[in-house]
Amino acid sequence: MDHRTHRAALRIEGRPAAPGIALGPLVRLAPVRHDARQRRSVAEEHQALVDALNASQEDLSLLAREAGDAEAEAILAFQIALLEDDSLAAPAFAQIADGEAAHRAWSAAIDPEIASYEAAEDAYFRGRASDLRDLRDRVLRHLSGEADQIVPPGVILAADDMPPSTFLATDWREGGLALRRGSPSSHVAILARSRGVPMIVGIDLDRLDDGSEAVLDGDAGLLIVDPGTDTRTAYCQRRAEQAEARKAMASFNGPAHTATGELVRVMINVTGLAELATLDPGHVDGIGLMRTEFLFHGRDKLPTEEEQYRIYRRMLEWAGDKPVTIRTLDAGGDKPIAGLTQPDDMNPFLGVRGVRLSLRRPDVFRAQLRALARAAVAGNLKVMIPMVTVPEELDRCRALFQQACDELRREGIDAQMPPLGMMVEVPAAALTIEDFNADFFSIGSNDLIQYVAAASRDEPQLADLTRPSRAVFGLIGHVVKYANQVGRETSLCGDLAGEPGQVAALLDQGLRILSVTPGALGAVKAAITSYSGPAA
């Protein structure tokens, strides 16, 4: 017999803020209380606030040193900057001089700031109210001599809100976080996502008891208190599967070898700097495709040479000595850019796109080439040109690149010509690959497939025509064979490379460099490991 009281499971719906599953006892985080403090003389109260501010600054500096990631550092840097700004505490010191107690004066000074953020129209600024509350409470804790609340590890923490600094000081292990306030764009949610702590917001905490068993589903935005055995088992299994998937990912950190010991380099396709922040360069063999369209999107002015140079340099710094292959602007087709691509293009995929556009806008192209030539000095840069159809296009690009280098050197600016390669995505180029003066080739399978099949990949009715065909593999094999003969590198950077089921077919064609989206790294490396040569 089971003598425990059986309670019906309580399902509380909120919103997902960080994915993953947590199981454990529920712990409610008590709000801070400071009313016990007694007022002393004006001089003592003044000194008490000065000391509390200094102590808070020391706490935050310590946390920032131990944070170890850019997100956490930025969040703490903001709080430190607020503390360093005398205008924050000035009204509090004025009230203390008029006879107010330090803790009330401090709250009175900072509460209107918090209220003003809470009332902001923009969700980002509303989110900053939580940073100010964090700061307010930290100083109040120092004033009243309270220690930080110690949270036991591996629990599901429920609270009205959680300050980023408390989040950083908590040992999360298998635990999770459920908040009444807060939003998926709050600092604490950003931290939870970057550290893999499941988190949900918008949770009604009123019916929660400390110590109850709970499941937190960060994927669905759900908290289940006192789950039944079946629910628990199902979630345990899901959590185990997720952990297994993460482990599989981590075990493929090193270089990938086929079952017969052949090295296959696996690089990543990157769309912007933000993606790199969450990736360890140790897990990849380089960047096989760095798109540059993101620099041109959603803005009034085209990016300057200086701006581009700084961003390219940061990519190279991230990669260390590993290769970074930057593709010059590939606008047009499905990637229009206001003020640059031709709006009246009748058939954009067959129109003025990629290198065709760059050669028609020498002003824009020149800025990009100059930025690339300057960045080439800083690391292992390779540059490739999209949509090359005939050899003359690549020759003109090379001449313009050389011209940009010469100009820069005349201006006394360090510059060098990086290896210049081409995307192979137009069938005409693939068929006559031996005519092109390219230092390397990168096969863009997405466009190659749709140009070979004369079928748009955006047309669902034609999905079976845009599957990789024998015609496509034949062209890929032709390019790789020629490149191997003349000792030039060939990689493949389309979606095809990221499909584990296609990896063997690509390796059959002789490809030994694949470039995939970061999310596909683990699965692709696993497929490579089980490859033992062409099927007999």
Next chain:
Amino acid sequence: MNKVKASVLMRHEVGLHARPSVKLTKLAKAFQSRIDLGLSPDGPWIDAKSIVKVMATKAPKDSTIYFRAEGSDARAALDALVTLVDGDFQDGP
């Protein structure tokens, strides 16, 4: 006394947020001059060295930021600040 003015269009994806504000005020504090910031050419002006006040402007993306500075290094200060905003706050620590 050396008085100068400047303005720059801020294109930062999300406006004058915490990270850009920290950078902007840190840079402003590196100069001797008094530096004010406003969202219109005639103010109201706030102290560009105060993060509390800079963040309180809640300036959204595509705002034009106006600076005025007074002091021995006023020109250098505004050049540096305009470069920071124009460069999308990417440079520096």
